[in-house]
Amino acid sequence: MGILAGKVALVTGAGNENGIGFGACRSLVKAGARVVVTDLVRGQADQERLDARVGELIAGGGEAIACALDVTDPQQASTVVDHTVERMERLDIVFNNAGYPGGVGPFLDLTDEQFNTSWAVNLMGIVNVCRAVIPRMRTQGGGAIINNSSLAGLGTITRFAGYSASKFAVIGLTKVLAVEFGEDNIRVNAVCPGAVWTDMGQAEVEFFRQPGQNFEEARQEAVQGVPLQRRWAEPGEIGDAVVYLGSDLASYVTGVALPIAGGLAPGL
Numbered sequence: 001m002g003i004l005a006g007k008v009a010l011v012t013g014a015g016n017e018n019g020i021g022f023g024a025c026r027s028l029v030k031a032g033a034r035v036v037v038t039d040l041v042r043g044q045a046d047q048e049r050l051d052a053r054v055g056e057l058i059a060g061g062g063e064a065i066a067c068a069l070d071v072t073d074p075q076q077a078s079t080v081v082d083h084t085v086e087r088m089e090r091l092d093i094v095f096n097n098a099g100y101p102g103g104v105g106p107f108l109d110l111t112d113e114q115f116n117t118s119w120a121v122n123l124m125g126i127v128n129v130c131r132a133v134i135p136r137m138r139t140q141g142g143g144a145i146i147n148n149s150s151l152a153g154l155g156t157i158t159r160f161a162g163y164s165a166s167k168f169a170v171i172g173l174t175k176v177l178a179v180e181f182g183e184d185n186i187r188v189n190a191v192c193p194g195a196v197w198t199d200m201g202q203a204e205v206e207f208f209r210q211p212g213q214n215f216e217e218a219r220q221e222a223v224q225g226v227p228l229q230r231r232w233a234e235p236g237e238i239g240d241a242v243v244y245l246g247s248d249l250a251s252y253v254t255g256v257a258l259p260i261a262g263g264l265a266p267g268l
């Protein structure tokens, strides 16, 4: 019996095997939760990828289902919440993890589309899911929402204007919802990962890599400022914080933006 036994958790953007979303699904299942694994499904390959993730969780002894969810579509968010409650009877924890990494580049080169997509996925995606889930949590007597911001939502990173602005907004939204729904016993917190070794982490290494610099050298250099062992985080290390914030161990914790960054200070 894990600390999340009896609870149902929904995770967005969780179809990527190496991503934080799926890392969190693994941690949640390990803690005893039943999990709804969701992600964008643009075709058969995406559906197979999502089914494979669920298969992996079930093979490990967990209980999980897959649902297609584009977080920019409020109707889909509402359908997925209804489907979750139909299949799993309840919904206790939501990890709003889906993210768009493309709002990066020199500020004067960033397009409206890059800003708008950052906003649509990173901020409005959370708004859409929260609108669908909060009424359900209210009638259930409470719940826990965890939003994935970033260290880039706490401090500045040069050439990250679109991404960083949307991640600061995630923290603002988190804190307001925590206050607004405290009465309903709905806790709302954010995690702020630093450098996590995922596809997005790899893209960041490419982004900052100097011309002619070898990839491995750039990968190491990216974490030279991390006090804790000068290393990248594993996705499961973010997942374990999601378990804590989703559990009754955090029953008096709300409105927090928790850095999970090995001591790396926000801001470059």
Ligand SMILES: NC(=O)c1ccc[n+]([C@@H]2O[C@H](COP(=O)([O-])OP(=O)(O)OC[C@H]3O[C@@H](n4cnc5c(N)ncnc54)[C@H](O)[C@@H]3O)[C@@H](O)[C@H]2O)c1
Pocket: 012, 013, 014, 015, 016, 018, 019, 020, 021, 039, 040, 069, 070, 071, 072, 097, 098, 099, 100, 101, 121, 125, 148, 149, 150, 151, 192, 193, 194, 195, 196, 197, 198, 199, 200, 201
């Ligand atoms: N990797 C890092 O170093 C790092 C650091 C801080 C924060 N983050 C945040 O963690 C989250 C997960 O990132 P990751 O590093 O695991 O990368 P990832 O690329 O594996 O995960 C992003 C996921 O979001 C999904 N997604 C994109 N648009 C979507 C949409 N419209 N609807 C639903 N899903 C959508 C993608 O399909 C993908 O599965 C993101 O919010 C990211 O901003 C990552």
